[in-house]
Amino acid sequence: MTDTFNVTAAYDKPSYSQGGTITVTISGNDVLTQTVTTQQQSGVLTLTITAADGAVTTITVPAATVNVSTTTSTPQSVKITGIADTSGRAWTIAANGLSATATA
Amino acid sequence: MTVTLTITAGDGAKTTVALPDPTVSGGAPVPDVTGFSGTNAAQIRVDNHVFEVENANKSYSLTKPDSQTLRFEMRSGDHWTDGTERSEVECQTHYPSNEAFGYNSNTSLSVAYDFMLELGNLNTAAWMIIGQWHGGTVVPFSFALAQEKLQVVVRNSAGAATVLYTDPNPIQRGRYYSMAIKINFGAKTLSVTRDGVQIASSSTQWGVVGERNYWKMGIYRAATTNDIQAANYRNFVISP
Numbered sequence: 001m002t003d004t005f006n007v008t009a010a011y012d013k014p015s016y017s018q019g020g021t022i023t024v025t026i027s028g029n030d031v032l033t034q035t036v037t038t039q040q041q042s043g044v045l046t047l048t049i050t051a052a053d054g055a056v057t058t059i060t061v062p063a064a065t066v067n068v069s070t071t072t073s074t075p076q077s078v079k080i081t082g083i084a085d086t087s088g089r090a091w092t093i094a095a096n097g098l099s100a101t102a103t104a
Numbered sequence: 105m106t107v108t109l110t111i112t113a114g115d116g117a118k119t120t121v122a123l124p125d126p127t128v129s130g131g132a133p134v135p136d137v138t139g140f141s142g143t144n145a146a147q148i149r150v151d152n153h154v155f156e157v158e159n160a161n162k163s164y165s166l167t168k169p170d171s172q173t174l175r176f177e178m179r180s181g182d183h184w185t186d187g188t189e190r191s192e193v194e195c196q197t198h199y200p201s202n203e204a205f206g207y208n209s210n211t212s213l214s215v216a217y218d219f220m221l222e223l224g225n226l227n228t229a230a231w232m233i234i235g236q237w238h239g240g241t242v243v244p245f246s247f248a249l250a251q252e253k254l255q256v257v258v259r260n261s262a263g264a265a266t267v268l269y270t271d272p273n274p275i276q277r278g279r280y281y282s283m284a285i286k287i288n289f290g291a292k293t294l295s296v297t298r299d300g301v302q303i304a305s306s307s308t309q310w311g312v313v314g315e316r317n318y319w320k321m322g323i324y325r326a327a328t329t330n331d332i333q334a335a336n337y338r339n340f341v342i343s344p
Contacts, residue, residue, distance in 0.1 A: 014127065024123065026111060032113070080111060100109070
C-alpha cells in the first residue's frame, strides 16, 4: 500500500500589508495504491495427443495454483492538520481543513 | 523563514508542504503612491484610495521622493484657493461606495503612517495642522504642532477644542515617527499611538453626531512670514 500525495499549497495574494489576513489553501489529493494478490486454482487440463500414424492418447495436467495480482488506486481527501511557521505567526485552520489563515 | 503545512489524507497518511514566508510590506502596499501629480486639484492614489491635491501649485508644494512617500512643502504666502497656507491631500472616499462623500460616523477608521518633519526653521505659525479627520462642519480630530510640540486635538460639535495630548518634548526633526490613529466617531472610541506607544485615547463624542468625516494630511497653518516647513508622510495606509 502506497500513498502518493498530489497536493499543492498557495497563498491567496502575492503580498500582504501588515495587519492583513494571510490565507493559504491546499488543493489536490492523495492517491492510495493497493495491490492485492490472490491465489486461484486452475482447472485440470486434458490434452489429446495424436501421432503421425493417427494413434491418439490423452495426457492429463493436474490443477495448479495461480497467483493473481489486482492493483487499485483510490483518491483520498486531504486536510491541513498542522502548520509550523518559523516566523512565529499563529495560524488558524479552517473547519474543512482546506485553508488556514494568519495575520500578516 | 518558511511555513510548513502538515497534510493528512483520509487514510491517515501524512506529508508536508513547505511554502516560503509570505511577503508582508510595512503596513502599506508597494507602491503606496500611484498616479502621482503635485498639481493643485489633481487626483492621486495613496494606499489605493483617491486623494485630491490642495496646494498653491508650486513645484515644491507636493512631491513624491519615492514610491512610498509624499513630501509637502509650505512656504509663507503659499495660498490654496481658499486663501489659507495649505499643502494637503484630501481623501475622496465615499463609504459605503454608494453613499455620500466621506466615511459615515459609525465606521471604525484606521490610519497609519510614518511622519517626519524635516530640519529647518522652528515653527512660527500661530497654529499648524499636520493631519486631520475633517467633518462637515468641524474638525473632530487633528494633529497639531504647537510651536515645536506635537499635540492631539479633538473638537466637539460646537468646534470647541480639547487638547488630549501635548508632547513634553519638541518634535525631533529629521526623524520618522510611526503614527497610528484608530477612531470611531459614532462609537466614541479613539486611540492614538506613536512608535507603538499610546499617547491619547478617548471615549467621548467628538464632532457632530452623524456627520461624515474624511482624512486630510500635509501642512495647513495660520499665515506666517519667512517660515518654510516640509513634512514627509511615508507608508500611509487607511482603512476601510
